[in-house]
Amino acid sequence: MSETISDFLQSRIDAGDFPSAVYLVAEKGEIKFHDALGYAVVDPERIEAKVDTIYDLASLTKPLVTGLAIAKLVESGQLDPTGRVGDLLNEFYTSAHAEVRVNDLMMHTSGLPAWKPLYLLVADPDQVIEEIARSLPNSEQEPVTYSDLNFITLAAIIEHVTDSGFAEYANDLFVPLGLADSGFNPPSDLRPRIAASEKGNEYEKQTCIELGFLQDYSGAEVTSLLNGAGSLNNGFPTSHSAFRDYQIWGEVHDGNAYFMGGVAGHAGLFSTAKEVFRIAQQFLPNYTQLLKRETCELFRTNFTKGLNEDRSFAFQLASTKDSTAGTTMSPESFGHNGFTGTSLWIDPVKERIFVLVTNRTHARPLPFININSVRRKFHDLSIELLR
Numbered sequence: 001m002s003e004t005i006s007d008f009l010q011s012r013i014d015a016g017d018f019p020s021a022v023y024l025v026a027e028k029g030e031i032k033f034h035d036a037l038g039y040a041v042v043d044p045e046r047i048e049a050k051v052d053t054i055y056d057l058a059s060l061t062k063p064l065v066t067g068l069a070i071a072k073l074v075e076s077g078q079l080d081p082t083g084r085v086g087d088l089l090n091e092f093y094t095s096a097h098a099e100v101r102v103n104d105l106m107m108h109t110s111g112l113p114a115w116k117p118l119y120l121l122v123a124d125p126d127q128v129i130e131e132i133a134r135s136l137p138n139s140e141q142e143p144v145t146y147s148d149l150n151f152i153t154l155a156a157i158i159e160h161v162t163d164s165g166f167a168e169y170a171n172d173l174f175v176p177l178g179l180a181d182s183g184f185n186p187p188s189d190l191r192p193r194i195a196a197s198e199k200g201n202e203y204e205k206q207t208c209i210e211l212g213f214l215q216d217y218s219g220a221e222v223t224s225l226l227n228g229a230g231s232l233n234n235g236f237p238t239s240h241s242a243f244r245d246y247q248i249w250g251e252v253h254d255g256n257a258y259f260m261g262g263v264a265g266h267a268g269l270f271s272t273a274k275e276v277f278r279i280a281q282q283f284l285p286n287y288t289q290l291l292k293r294e295t296c297e298l299f300r301t302n303f304t305k306g307l308n309e310d311r312s313f314a315f316q317l318a319s320t321k322d323s324t325a326g327t328t329m330s331p332e333s334f335g336h337n338g339f340t341g342t343s344l345w346i347d348p349v350k351e352r353i354f355v356l357v358t359n360r361t362h363a364r365p366l367p368f369i370n371i372n373s374v375r376r377k378f379h380d381l382s383i384e385l386l387r
Helices: 003-014 058-075 102-107 125-133 148-162 166-177 188-193 202-211 219-226 255-259 273-283 294-299 372-386
Strands: 020-027 030-041 334-338 342-347 352-358
Touching: 003 020, 003 030, 003 372, 020 273, 020 372, 030 273, 030 372, 058 102, 058 148, 058 166, 058 273, 058 294, 058 334, 058 342, 102 148, 125 148, 125 255, 148 166, 166 273, 273 342, 273 352, 352 372
Parallel strands: none
Antiparallel strands: 020 030, 020 352, 334 342, 342 352
């Protein structure tokens, strides 16, 4: 552990930013700092966070599973990164997005919307890709528009190319790494080791109201949905897809991932800080067990130069204005954040890995705290201590 880092994160716990935090800092394959602070669960009981506490990684699923899988398929020649999505998925064949390339999905330059509550728009998870495909293009979007829909679509492409389930393919990737606590839909006996998340889906409820996604329902139906009752007579949302009203603990927080059975390309992965570190090593040429050295170049290469955000293969680059990398990380560094309060950054120049997992959505009323400044300070402190 580092007393400096631990004291800083404890101060943010005391300030109410999040109830718990686990961090890990590694350099050249060696763990330098690793500690756990606070309570992984506050309600309905109090459970202290430990270094092996399992967190809902939220959008870290994108690079750690989907990005890694796509890179592996590209490397093996099973998938052309310049291939048209319309040629890979039937739902996209006649879509306005048929010409979108796999690369566009990976770099968030597809033109797809940032988000949709798919659980309100379709009756069955099997209809999700069709709903995404019929999304209308929006010329007012930024060229790089970060979108969950991109990675939900990529997961469908992985299933198409491999002829296997997304979770099964992810597990096949993880087996050589010896991971014991990483995967989708953790078994119930692991619950005491899992950090709790939000009580209900209050944040998504408010987002749906603000964006007008509930306007097609009657007043009674909206009341039923907002109260967590779920099922509607006309078929959807079903009880599995509607807003939850209980303490989310041991199941995925993200509403769309929950609707899709806990397995999705954009969210749903649970893991520990140490196992995130092991997966992160796969993106560094001197430590990867799964990829060729040249493939690892994809993750540090800027494919969106001159656009509103610097993006590589599945990651944001530290050269992006206001990234959470901090002020002293190498510009080629690449990283990702997760809504539940997680983050991973990798410096390929210094061969450093920074993992910070928190459960900022647990045991606090809305609005959730934006912890980007905490992430930046964590990285700056860590780099200063590594010098």
